[in-house]
Amino acid sequence: MIQRVPGHMLSLRINGRPMKLDVSPSRRVIDLLRDDLVMTGTKVACEIGRCGACMILLDGQPVNACLLMAYQLEGRSVVTIEGLSDGEKLHPVQQAFLEEGGFQCGYCTPGMVISLAGLLEHNPEPTQDELADGLSGNLCRCTGYGGILRAAESAVRKMSRPAAQIAAAEQEKESRS
Known part of the structure; x- marks a missing residue:
C-alpha cells in the first residue's frame, strides 16, 4: 500500500x-x-x-x-x-503570434508568448536587442526565429500606449452601442 x-x-x-x-x-x-x-x-x-x-x-x-x-x-x-487572455479576446502577444505566423509546430509557442508578455509588461518599448535577449531563454527547434521576432515586434506595436488607448476607446464605444 x-x-x-x-x-x-x-x-x-x-x-x-x-x-x-x-x-x-x-x-x-x-x-x-x-x-x-x-x-x-x-x-x-x-x-x-x-x-x-x-x-x-x-x-x-x-x-x-x-x-x-x-x-x-x-x-x-x-x-x-x-x-494570459481575458477569455474573450487574445492577449496582444498571442494575437501577434497568430497574425505573424510566429510558430511552426507550436510546442515552444506558449513559453515564447509568456516570456514576451513578461518582458513587455516591464519594458513596453524594448529595442530589437532587448527583444532578442528577452526571448533568449526560449528555444525553437522547428523554424528560424524570423516569424517569432516579427511577432514580437508586432506585439510591441499592439501594446504601445497609444494603440492600447485607441483599443480601449473603441471597446468602450462598442459597449455603449
Whole structure:
C-alpha cells in the first residue's frame, strides 16, 4: 500500500484565482500545473531550464516552471498561458503570434508568448536587442526565429500606449452601442 507523504498547504493565485493547495514538498511547479491542475499549455521539454517551453509568469517575471518547487509559490501569483487572455479576446502577444505566423509546430509557442508578455509588461518599448535577449531563454527547434521576432515586434506595436488607448476607446464605444 502506498502511503501519502504529508503535504504543505499553499495559498497562492493562479491566473487571477485564489487557491489553497495541498502539495508534496517534492512537487515541481510544472507537475502541479500539468498533472494536478490540468493546465497543459505549459509544456515539458528539457526539464533543466534551458528550452523555455515551461515558462510561466511568477509575480510578473518569466521563470521556468521545471526549476521551481511548488512550495516556492506560497503567497505568490502565477500566470500560465491559459490565463494570459481575458477569455474573450487574445492577449496582444498571442494575437501577434497568430497574425505573424510566429510558430511552426507550436510546442515552444506558449513559453515564447509568456516570456514576451513578461518582458513587455516591464519594458513596453524594448529595442530589437532587448527583444532578442528577452526571448533568449526560449528555444525553437522547428523554424528560424524570423516569424517569432516579427511577432514580437508586432506585439510591441499592439501594446504601445497609444494603440492600447485607441483599443480601449473603441471597446468602450462598442459597449455603449
